[in-house]
Amino acid sequence: MKLIPATPLMTTVPGVSRRQMLQRLGTGVGALGLAGLLQAETPVSGSAGGPLAPKLPMFAPRAKRIIHLFMNGGPSQVDTFDPKPALEKYNGQRPEAADLKTERKTGGLLKSPFKFAKHGQSGLEISEIFPHLAECADDLCVIRSMHTNIPNHEPSLLMMTSGETQPTRPSMGSWLLYGLGTENQNLPGFVVLCPGKPVVGPALWGNRFLPGIYQGAHINNSRMDPGRVIQDISNGGVSLTAQREQLDLLKQMNELHLDRRGGADNALESRILSMEMAFRMQTEAQEVFDLSKETKATRDAYGSGEFADGCLAARRMLERGVRMVQLFYGNGQPWDDHGNIADHRGKAQAVDQPIAALIRDLQERGLFEETLILWGGEFGRTPVSEGSMGRDHNNHGFSVWLAGGGVKGGMAYGATDEFGFAAAENRMHVHDLHATILHLMGIDHEQLTFRYSGRDFRLTDVHGRVNHEILS
Numbered sequence: 001m002k003l004i005p006a007t008p009l010m011t012t013v014p015g016v017s018r019r020q021m022l023q024r025l026g027t028g029v030g031a032l033g034l035a036g037l038l039q040a041e042t043p044v045s046g047s048a049g050g051p052l053a054p055k056l057p058m059f060a061p062r063a064k065r066i067i068h069l070f071m072n073g074g075p076s077q078v079d080t081f082d083p084k085p086a087l088e089k090y091n092g093q094r095p096e097a098a099d100l101k102t103e104r105k106t107g108g109l110l111k112s113p114f115k116f117a118k119h120g121q122s123g124l125e126i127s128e129i130f131p132h133l134a135e136c137a138d139d140l141c142v143i144r145s146m147h148t149n150i151p152n153h154e155p156s157l158l159m160m161t162s163g164e165t166q167p168t169r170p171s172m173g174s175w176l177l178y179g180l181g182t183e184n185q186n187l188p189g190f191v192v193l194c195p196g197k198p199v200v201g202p203a204l205w206g207n208r209f210l211p212g213i214y215q216g217a218h219i220n221n222s223r224m225d226p227g228r229v230i231q232d233i234s235n236g237g238v239s240l241t242a243q244r245e246q247l248d249l250l251k252q253m254n255e256l257h258l259d260r261r262g263g264a265d266n267a268l269e270s271r272i273l274s275m276e277m278a279f280r281m282q283t284e285a286q287e288v289f290d291l292s293k294e295t296k297a298t299r300d301a302y303g304s305g306e307f308a309d310g311c312l313a314a315r316r317m318l319e320r321g322v323r324m325v326q327l328f329y330g331n332g333q334p335w336d337d338h339g340n341i342a343d344h345r346g347k348a349q350a351v352d353q354p355i356a357a358l359i360r361d362l363q364e365r366g367l368f369e370e371t372l373i374l375w376g377g378e379f380g381r382t383p384v385s386e387g388s389m390g391r392d393h394n395n396h397g398f399s400v401w402l403a404g405g406g407v408k409g410g411m412a413y414g415a416t417d418e419f420g421f422a423a424a425e426n427r428m429h430v431h432d433l434h435a436t437i438l439h440l441m442g443i444d445h446e447q448l449t450f451r452y453s454g455r456d457f458r459l460t461d462v463h464g465r466v467n468h469e470i471l472s
Helices: 017-025 029-038 086-089 153-162 174-181 201-205 242-260 268-280 294-303 306-320 341-364 430-440
Strands: 064-072 118-119 124-127 138-147 190-193 217-219 324-328 370-374 398-405 412-415 423-425 450-452 455-457
Touching: 017 324, 064 341, 086 268, 124 412, 138 423, 138 430, 153 201, 174 190, 174 324, 174 430, 268 306, 268 370, 294 306, 294 341, 306 324, 306 341, 306 423, 341 370, 341 398
Parallel strands: 064 324, 064 370, 138 412, 190 217, 190 324
Antiparallel strands: 118 124, 138 398, 370 398, 450 455
């Protein structure tokens, strides 16, 4: 089964364009958006309710929504979730197995400055820098055998977000919107929270050749002010009724222009749909970012700081039907500790309590089992030193973890070599991770395709294997 582009198919009358027929039937873009809103509780097959209307998955899903906690910059696996006692035993030495090529010049093996301990009934080993998250050990599925293509930030960030090392493919969030739509027509289905822009920037959440309505909506979460987090979303001088009339007139003008161009201007269609979305967002967008509506107990559980606010805002969006939220740790590549790996402690402290609170909050609200959480960076770091205490980029082996959404908790899957340098057992490429995520969402990664430039494209390109061993 292949999903077709999100343009509705219909029989046309000779001499009447598809756009004119839609107008005459009273089902222009604005009405389609309204129909999608009214039918938001009823998933539809195909795209009769508009491009963002919820669509039936290909098979029964384990998860309905995703939050990607992106530790951009590359956290070190051997200092977080993949303990390696051999690093202490051979500290300073450089055996042959630890002589792999990475981006920069490196020295001997460097033991971790952090201690590991077993946690939960599962005995999952976690670094001391995550004391709160360690209490959720039995909910985590740590994949210790990840690997990717290139030890550079830009291509690896793109690989993790879009399945390609070049900025030419749609992001995973865009693919999910294309395949599944979103449950809330008053909010973007794919939201990216980042206080600024990471390396590469908007290409990480772009739609590329998919229709523009599927691109991610970037929100700067450095100051979670509901009145300013989305600029110019409301008009204090014009009523909603008057705005609706203005938008309808503008829509008609745009559609006439589109008809004259043969109805084949994707950019213009995207702008029409975006304006409809912006109009609908006035009713809900500011409320979802108003964290003051949460109880003091909830705010205290998440803690303070922009990442904590991002986690809480993400939960508020997910429970309101947003399909995917991507939360970046910060601007640039903050986990990129070339100078001193001990600096990981401060970054872990900023994310540890909020993530643990998010897991518990989702569980208490009955959302955890249908929400897939992904934690990790674009690659890992070397077990050998850069300078005296830093670590270089490492694409050969690294860790991510999943939780909720149909994965087994309290387990470590796969393994790196003795020193934590390269994936050795049950190796899992980013393409395999993407295939597994789509499977959990009820999508066959080989069937979710879009025809562009003469070929069928998909998130996993021509690769990817679903990892059934980590599924609950």
